[in-house]
Amino acid sequence: MIDAPKAPLSRRNLLALIGASAGGAAMYQAMTSLGFAAESPYRGPIKLEGDPKGATVIILGAGLAGMTAAYELGRAGYKVQILEYNARAGGRNWSLRGGDAYTELGGATQRCAFDEGLYLNPGPWRIPYHHHALLDYCRRFGVTLEPFVQLNHNAFLHSAKAFGGKPQRIREVKADFEGGIAELLAKATRQGALDEAVSREDREILLEALRAHGGLDGDFRYKAGDESADFRGYARDPGGGLGAEPVNGEPIGLHDILTSRLWRGLQNFLGYDFQTTMFQPVGGMGRIGEAFARQLPNAIRYGAKATGIRQDEHGVTVAFEDLARGGTVEEAKADWCVCALPLTILSQLALNVSAPMKAAIDAVPYSSSIKIGLQFKRRFWEEDEHIFGGISYTDLPIRQISYPSAGYNSGGKGVLLGAYTWDGPNSFELTAMSPAECIQFALQYGAEIHPQYPAEFETGVAVAWHKVPFILGCAGEWTEASRGEHYDNLCQIDGRIVLAGEHASYIPAWQEGAILSALDAIARLHKRVLAA
Amino acid sequence: MGSIRRRAKIRAALFCAAVLVGTSVLAQELSPAPPFISRGRGFEEQGGAALYANVCAACHQPDAKGAVGAASYPALAENKKLASADYLMSALFNGIRAMPPVGRMMSDEQAADVINYVRTHFGNNYDDPVSAADAKATRQ
Numbered sequence: 001m002i003d004a005p006k007a008p009l010s011r012r013n014l015l016a017l018i019g020a021s022a023g024g025a026a027m028y029q030a031m032t033s034l035g036f037a038a039e040s041p042y043r044g045p046i047k048l049e050g051d052p053k054g055a056t057v058i059i060l061g062a063g064l065a066g067m068t069a070a071y072e073l074g075r076a077g078y079k080v081q082i083l084e085y086n087a088r089a090g091g092r093n094w095s096l097r098g099g100d101a102y103t104e105l106g107g108a109t110q111r112c113a114f115d116e117g118l119y120l121n122p123g124p125w126r127i128p129y130h131h132h133a134l135l136d137y138c139r140r141f142g143v144t145l146e147p148f149v150q151l152n153h154n155a156f157l158h159s160a161k162a163f164g165g166k167p168q169r170i171r172e173v174k175a176d177f178e179g180g181i182a183e184l185l186a187k188a189t190r191q192g193a194l195d196e197a198v199s200r201e202d203r204e205i206l207l208e209a210l211r212a213h214g215g216l217d218g219d220f221r222y223k224a225g226d227e228s229a230d231f232r233g234y235a236r237d238p239g240g241g242l243g244a245e246p247v248n249g250e251p252i253g254l255h256d257i258l259t260s261r262l263w264r265g266l267q268n269f270l271g272y273d274f275q276t277t278m279f280q281p282v283g284g285m286g287r288i289g290e291a292f293a294r295q296l297p298n299a300i301r302y303g304a305k306a307t308g309i310r311q312d313e314h315g316v317t318v319a320f321e322d323l324a325r326g327g328t329v330e331e332a333k334a335d336w337c338v339c340a341l342p343l344t345i346l347s348q349l350a351l352n353v354s355a356p357m358k359a360a361i362d363a364v365p366y367s368s369s370i371k372i373g374l375q376f377k378r379r380f381w382e383e384d385e386h387i388f389g390g391i392s393y394t395d396l397p398i399r400q401i402s403y404p405s406a407g408y409n410s411g412g413k414g415v416l417l418g419a420y421t422w423d424g425p426n427s428f429e430l431t432a433m434s435p436a437e438c439i440q441f442a443l444q445y446g447a448e449i450h451p452q453y454p455a456e457f458e459t460g461v462a463v464a465w466h467k468v469p470f471i472l473g474c475a476g477e478w479t480e481a482s483r484g485e486h487y488d489n490l491c492q493i494d495g496r497i498v499l500a501g502e503h504a505s506y507i508p509a510w511q512e513g514a515i516l517s518a519l520d521a522i523a524r525l526h527k528r529v530l531a532a
Numbered sequence: 533m534g535s536i537r538r539r540a541k542i543r544a545a546l547f548c549a550a551v552l553v554g555t556s557v558l559a560q561e562l563s564p565a566p567p568f569i570s571r572g573r574g575f576e577e578q579g580g581a582a583l584y585a586n587v588c589a590a591c592h593q594p595d596a597k598g599a600v601g602a603a604s605y606p607a608l609a610e611n612k613k614l615a616s617a618d619y620l621m622s623a624l625f626n627g628i629r630a631m632p633p634v635g636r637m638m639s640d641e642q643a644a645d646v647i648n649y650v651r652t653h654f655g656n657n658y659d660d661p662v663s664a665a666d667a668k669a670t671r672q
Contacts, residue, residue, distance in 0.1 A: 085601075085602040105591070105593075105599035105600075105601050105605070106593055106599055305602060306602075341602075343629075344603060344629065344630035345602045345603040345630075347603075347629040347630065348603035348604065348629060348630065349603070362628070362629050365627040365630075365631065365632040365633060366630065366632065367632075368632060397569050397571070424573065424637070425570040425572075425573070425574060425575045425576070425587075425637050426569060426570065428575075428586070428587050428590050428634060428637075429567070429568060429569055429570065429575075429586045429587065429590075430569075431590035431591070432567070432585065432586050432587065432588075432589045432590035433567045437567050441567070441569070464590070466590055466591050467590070467591070467599075468601075469601025469602060470601060470602045471602070472591075472601060472602070472603060472605070472630045473630060473632070477632070
């Protein structure tokens with residue numbers, strides 16, 4: 001986000017410090033230990049060898065963690081049953097499509113009126129190429145993927161406080177920022193300011209690299225010309241026939257870019273989690289949950305609200321309400337339990353586990369987040385502004401506008417992600433608004449970037465995660481301190497119960513974390529079952 | 533900077549006017565303050581009523597009666613636990629189970645204001661208000 005928090009020594013600042021003082025390898029090491037940047041350790045389908053002799057497992061929650069556990073334990077010979085609160089599988093893996101109704105806590109019901117084929121992914125919406133486990137399940141279960149465009153050079157970076165509030169093209173900010181830095185560095189190099197740091201041989205290579213990388217001219221200047229236009233584009237693109245000669249544009253000065261803070265937006269494209277290639281399922285992220293559920297035709301009991309989990313030396317008993325029958329209380333028994341409920345829910349259930357595990361369950365607050373989807377009569381971002389997919393970032397409270405990574409150039413309608421907040425005051429303030437107010441909010445601010453909004457808007461939906469009845473929050477939010485104190489306790493097998501979900505991973509808030517957590521949990525559980 | 537601040541204010545005013553048009557009479561009665569969007573890294577609402585309406589009400593609901601899904605947000609209305617202001621302050625600054633530590637995005641004054649507001653509204657009537665200094669002490 002453009003408005004990065006300025007904590008005294010935030011994790012990000014700490015990482016920057018480590019990176020600056022100790023180099024890339026140390027930084028990577030530190031990022032890995034803090035739960036960032038680690039490549040998924042997934043190395044292919046799990047093999048649970050040995051006969052569980054008909055052992056039974058009850059699994060709570062039919063999100064990706066619960067369904068991964070059910071699917072793999074079932075393949076290994078366990079008898080599995082999943083209890084799911086919702087009337088559908090997937091959990092946060094979810095797409096809202098035309099015809100869907102969604103009732104949030106507080107009772108407001110939205111009827112999604114999107115056209116056929118259009119959707120909003122209220123939860124996860126993009127898959128990094130290094131989330132190997134999720135990609136493997138998509139392959140095994142026949143979920144068709146397509147590229148998700150994270151970086152579109154022609155999308156915008158926008159600040160209400162810079163350039164008179166006029167959105168700037170990412171390619172221009174990126175090229176001019178890097179070109180400006182390259183020119184500055186080349187100047188310092190040629191003046192001998194870096195002689196102590198750079199050898200005579202490296203100096204020439206450095207200058208050559210700066211010229212090539214930064215779009216500098218023969219005199220190491222970054223200015224309007226063919227070299228800079230190669231990167232930033234043209235004031236008038238080259239054409240055909242008479243009068244077709246391109247016109248090079250005047251770069252934005254380094255001072256203006258620095259003080260605009262638009263360079264902050266470029267970070268959204270640099271991080272390991274957001275590098276190309278990213279993917280999305282064709283037809284919405286919810287296709288993955290639907291595909292998992294197809295593999296578990298008789299295993300999921302829907303509309304079952306768990307209210308208590310009790311274990312003893314013989315097994316686990318889960319009390320639950322059958323929501324389709326007015327909350328009639330029933331019990332389900334099994335030898336073991338994989339609990340893939342969010343901690344916001346689990347922390348409120350009667351549960352007999354060790355004190356350290358209970359403390360861990362109670363210790364993880366959930367991030368606040370809101371997403372707002374807006375359907376427009378025409379794809380004006382493509383037709384008028386030539387933005388095909390990607391994301392514009394802004395310091396307005398909507399934070400970003402994401403353009404659909406499908407259906408390009410079709411001339412029809414489209415659904416934009418019109419706001420996506422993550423924590424901070426605005427997430428809570430938006431959660432306090434009604435869905436209609438949220439949509440009005442997204443339209444009001446979004447029109448500062450795309451003035452076509454008022455004329456083209458048709459219908460929208462808003463999902464505030466703290467109002468989502470099945471989770472009461474967005475994703476587990478660990479700190480270094482809470483991880484240090486509680487994470488291992490959370491992940492232990494406690495008697496006959498083991499937890500799974502993104503909250504039990506070092507890839508929090510990502511689907512890969514949920515799946516890897518489930519695979520690790522059932523591998524350890526299986527060992528224990530065989531040993532019993 | 534001055535002109536920038538003014539623009540932000542105008543934008544906020546426009547926004548409030550736009551949403552009020554579509555807000556029912558009932559909703560206005562339940563929500564004493566119009567929707568508000570802070571522009572910094574902390575909550576900018578002033579006074580207990582505005583803080584409650586724009587922060588707490590998100591989960592505990594405008595009428596403070598809570599909400600129930602797979603688990604619940606407890607009612608703050610007529611809630612005996614509110615007898616302890618310390619409990620409330622701890623929840624605000626440290627979070628508790630499903631509640632995030634939203635007090636970390638409030639000043640000491642704001643935290644005291646919203647705690648005092650909740651403890652004297654929605655059928656609660658506790659006459660031992662907390663001060664900003666109390667909030668500051670609890671925050672540590």
